[in-house]
Amino acid sequence: MRKILKADIKDNYIIKSVMYDGVKKIGDPINILRKTEKNNIDEIFISNITGTLYGYDNFKKIISKVCSKIFLPITVGGGITSLKDCEDFFSLGADKVSLNSVLFENKRLLENLVKNFGSQSITVLIQAKKINGKWYAFKDMARHNTKMLVKDWVHICENEGAGEIILVSVDDDGLMKGLNFDLHLQCEKSNIPVILGGGFNGEKDLTKIKNYKSFDGLTTSSYFYSKYLEEI
Amino acid sequence: MKKKILLLDSKISNIKSVCNALDYLKIQYSITDSEFNAKNYDYLILPGVGHYGKFVQNIKKQNLHKSIKNFIDSDKFFLGICVGMQFMFHSSEESENNFGLNLINERVKKFQYSKITGKIPLIGKYKIKKNNLDWSKTILNNFNESEQMYFLHSYYCLADKRYELSQTTYNNFNFTSSIKIGNKYGVQFHPEKSGMDGLKIFENFIALK
Numbered sequence: 001m002r003k004i005l006k007a008d009i010k011d012n013y014i015i016k017s018v019m020y021d022g023v024k025k026i027g028d029p030i031n032i033l034r035k036t037e038k039n040n041i042d043e044i045f046i047s048n049i050t051g052t053l054y055g056y057d058n059f060k061k062i063i064s065k066v067c068s069k070i071f072l073p074i075t076v077g078g079g080i081t082s083l084k085d086c087e088d089f090f091s092l093g094a095d096k097v098s099l100n101s102v103l104f105e106n107k108r109l110l111e112n113l114v115k116n117f118g119s120q121s122i123t124v125l126i127q128a129k130k131i132n133g134k135w136y137a138f139k140d141m142a143r144h145n146t147k148m149l150v151k152d153w154v155h156i157c158e159n160e161g162a163g164e165i166i167l168v169s170v171d172d173d174g175l176m177k178g179l180n181f182d183l184h185l186q187c188e189k190s191n192i193p194v195i196l197g198g199g200f201n202g203e204k205d206l207t208k209i210k211n212y213k214s215f216d217g218l219t220t221s222s223y224f225y226s227k228y229l230e231e232i
Numbered sequence: 233m234k235k236k237i238l239l240l241d242s243k244i245s246n247i248k249s250v251c252n253a254l255d256y257l258k259i260q261y262s263i264t265d266s267e268f269n270a271k272n273y274d275y276l277i278l279p280g281v282g283h284y285g286k287f288v289q290n291i292k293k294q295n296l297h298k299s300i301k302n303f304i305d306s307d308k309f310f311l312g313i314c315v316g317m318q319f320m321f322h323s324s325e326e327s328e329n330n331f332g333l334n335l336i337n338e339r340v341k342k343f344q345y346s347k348i349t350g351k352i353p354l355i356g357k358y359k360i361k362k363n364n365l366d367w368s369k370t371i372l373n374n375f376n377e378s379e380q381m382y383f384l385h386s387y388y389c390l391a392d393k394r395y396e397l398s399q400t401t402y403n404n405f406n407f408t409s410s411i412k413i414g415n416k417y418g419v420q421f422h423p424e425k426s427g428m429d430g431l432k433i434f435e436n437f438i439a440l441k
Contacts, residue, residue, distance in 0.1 A: 002356045037427045042357050042382070068252045073382055073425045093248040095384075095425065118282040120353055120384055164355065193351045216351055 001210060002217030004043045004166075004195060005036050005224050009059060009078075010050050016221055018174030020127070020142035026225050029062050033070050039228045044070065045098065045166065045219060048078030049141065060088060067093030075123055075166075081106070086113060090121070098123040098166065101139035103157075104146050114161030119192075124157040126150055128183060129170045135186050142170040150186040154194075164193040166219060172199030176222050179205045184214040195219055202227075235438060237261040238273040240300070242290045242316075245279040246424070250313070253424040253431055259438055267295040270303035275438060279424075280315030284340065284387065285327025287315045304333060309440050310416040311371070317411065317418030318389060326387050335413050336395055340387045343405070350403040353386040357426070360398035360409045371417050371436045372397060372410070379429040381409070381421035389420065415440065 007014045007029065014026040014033075026032065029046075036044060046066065048059040056079065063076055076089045077098030086097045097117075103110055103124065113122050127138040128150045135150040146153075154165060167187060169180040178201050187194045196209065197219030209215050239254070239261050241247045247263070254261055262273075278300070280287045291297050304310060312320050319332040324340035332340075343352045357380035360372070367375055383400070388407035397417070400409035411418040423433035 067249065068255065071253060071256070071424060071427055071430060073384070073422075090246070091248060093246070093252050095246060095249070120282065120355075120386075163353065191345070191351060193353075193355050216355070 001206065001215075002042050002193075002195065003040055004045050004075075004217055004219045005033070005041045006045045006047065006197060006219040006221045007033065008047045008049050008221070009062060011055065011058065012062070015049070016174060016225060020170050020173055027229065030065060030069060032225075032229065033066055035228050036070065037072060039224070041072070041220075041224065042217075043073040043075070045075040045077065047098070048076075051079065060092060063089060063094060064092045077123070077125055081109075083113065083116060086117060086121075090117065096121045096123050096163070098125045100125040100127060104139055104148070110157065110160045110162060114163075119161045119163040122161070122163050123166055124162045124164075125166045125168065126153060127168055127170050128186070130182070135183065138170060150183070154187045154190055158190055158192050162192060164195065164216075165190065166195045166197060168196075168219065169198035173197075174222050175199050176201045176226070179209065179218060181208065181212060184212045188214045190214070193217065235275060236273045237275040237277070237438065238268060239263045240276065240278045240296060241265040242278070242280055242287055242296070243294070244282045244287050244290050245313075245316070246281050246422075247279060249422075249424045250277065250279045253434055257431060257434055259434065265294055265296075267299045270299055270306060270308075273303070273308070275309045275311070275440075276300070276303050277311045277313070277437075278316035278319065279313040280319060282315065283326065284315055284318055284324040285330045287319065288327070288330035288332065291319070300333070304335070304416065307415055309437065311437050312416075312418040313424075314385065314420060314422060317420050318387065320411065320413070320416065320418045321389055324387055335416060336389075336391050336411065338390060338392075340389050342387050343402075348403045348405040353384055354402050355384045357382050358400045358402060358409075358421075360400055360421070363396045363399050364393040365397050365412060367397070369440070370397060370412055371419070371433050371440070373436045373439070374432070375429075380426070381419075381423065381430060382425040383409070383421045385420060
């Protein structure tokens with residue numbers, strides 16, 4: 001079961017929000033990410049949530065530094081919209097890129113990126129919210145409903161060559177009340193790896209998730225910060 | 233005498249990650265993406281990520297094929313990583329008409345859903361286990377089978393026990409995770425992405441005599 005730390009970066013810091021809302025400063029990226037390997041984390045997903053151009057350049061500097069000091073697989077996401085963006089991050093040492101919002105605007109992008117870089121380096125992030133009993137894919141930091149059913153979106157992305165999917169339950173994010181295993185029905189037919197996120201609360205979830213064939217890994221943020229950092 | 237290490241850039245690899253690992257270990261190396269004089273180097277590292285066919289095409293296009301062959305024919309130390317290891321075999325089901333070095337006369341094959349009960353590609357950390365070969369004085373020197381290496385691949389190799397340095401199991405399916413043919417090594421996993429244990433692979437490789 002792959003355990004991935006999902007770290008959101010704003011300006012120079014790792015931050016954490018709750019249900020994709022608000023910003024709480026956690027600390028210096030290198031100091032925090034240094035603690036991953038020894039504390040049961042297999043991979044890192046670093047997401048840029050600074051929307052500005054300055055923020056983007058700054059984020060690249062952080063990625064470069066992380067890749068030179070941390071020897072775990074690194075997925076980079078947050079505002080990636082082009083082939084060039086991907087090239088930039090791969091040349092800095094990132095292993096995979098993650099996309100979400102842009103895929104709803106640019107319908108050919110996913111296929112194009114897969115063709116250029118290979119499925120193994122392209123991840124799709126799905127921000128999932130349950131509305132009236134159905135799971136929908138959201139975009140733009142979970143602010144806008146794309147009206148696409150998660151089930152359908154998983155299928156489309158897999159067909160277009162995505163290497164894996166990170167499926168996050170928006171309403172469970174940051175609460176540490178347990179992963180939302182309901183989502184397993186949205187991806188049970190998937191033949192590519194699916195990583196579940198949002199609400200991870202420790203050993204109990206680690207045991208439970210193994211009962212679901214749908215999931216190949218999980219992400220954690222708040223739980224990791226609360227358990228392994230001295231002062232939150 | 234100073235060891236001369238060369239890292240090959242096939243332009244289809246995560247070359248920066250390997251550079252980062254070597255830099256971190258304070259290992260000095262040269263890097264090239266085109267033909268080189270095999271006589272000038274003692275250690276050669278060939279990383280590869282992605283499509284086998286594209287990798288082989290690039291090796292040809294960049295005039296690396298002959299130089300690599302010359303190096304291989306000498307008794308010096310070689311390390312192929314991921315597709316770099318698959319390149320040491322005859323060919324791959326991933327791409328017909330693109331041939332490898334044929335140091336092991338076997339084909340690289342695709343994982344089949346009918347044989348494994350897991351997703352493809354195989355992604356994650358898995359243990360590497362001994363087969364017939366002793367690990368001392370190899371790239372796995374001082375490893376004790378508890379280490380977990382990071383894998384990401386859809387195609388796998390099966391080497392004869394003469395060459396299989398380690399074996400790995402994915403959902404009841406066994407495949408070759410590393411090979412040793414004299415001084416030539418191949419690893420299917422990514423030592424540059426396997427934490428501190430992975431970095432030991434590079435240290436052991438450079439320590440080979």
